[in-house]
Amino acid sequence: MKTLLIILITAFISVCSIQAQEKGSMVEYNNTEREIPLKNLQPNKPISRSLIPQVAHAYLYDKVVSVSLEEVTQTVTIKITKEATGETVYSQEYMNPAALSVNLTMQDSGIYYIKIVSDTISLEGEFIL
Known part of the structure; x- marks a missing residue:
C-alpha cells in the first residue's frame, strides 16, 4: 500500500512539474525577440x-x-x-x-x-x- 502511495505522489509531482515548465516557457517565449x-x-x-x-x-x-x-x-x-x-x-x-x-x-x-x-x-x- 505504501509503494502505491509513493508511486501516485511521484506521478502527481511529475505532472505538476511538467505543467509548470510549459507555462514558464510560454511566458519566456513571449518576452524573447x-x-x-x-x-x-x-x-x-x-x-x-x-x-x-x-x-x-x-x-x-x-x-x-x-x-x-x-x-x-x-x-x-x-x-x-x-x-x-x-x-x-x-x-x-x-x-x-x-x-x-x-x-x-x-x-x-x-x-x-x-x-x-x-x-x-x-x-x-x-x-x-
Whole structure:
C-alpha cells in the first residue's frame, strides 16, 4: 500500500512539474525577440533560390518591431496593417536608414502584416502581437 502511495505522489509531482515548465516557457517565449519571416513580393521577377543573404530583416520584441537593412537604400517605406480590419496602423518613409523601430504598444493583439518597400526590394511578412 505504501509503494502505491509513493508511486501516485511521484506521478502527481511529475505532472505538476511538467505543467509548470510549459507555462514558464510560454511566458519566456513571449518576452524573447522573434524574427518575422519576410517574403519577396516582386511579381515581375522570378523567385531566386541562392545563397545571397536577404537584404532586410524584421524582428518582434514585445510590441516593438525592429527592421535592419543590410544594404544602404535611399528611401524605404515601412507599412504595417492589421489583418482583421485591413487598417493601416503604421506607414512611414525613411531616408537612408540602416535600422529602425516601430512601437506598436497601443495596438490590440492580433495578426499584422509588415511591408518593406524600396527601389530595389519589396518584402512582406506576417506576425502576431
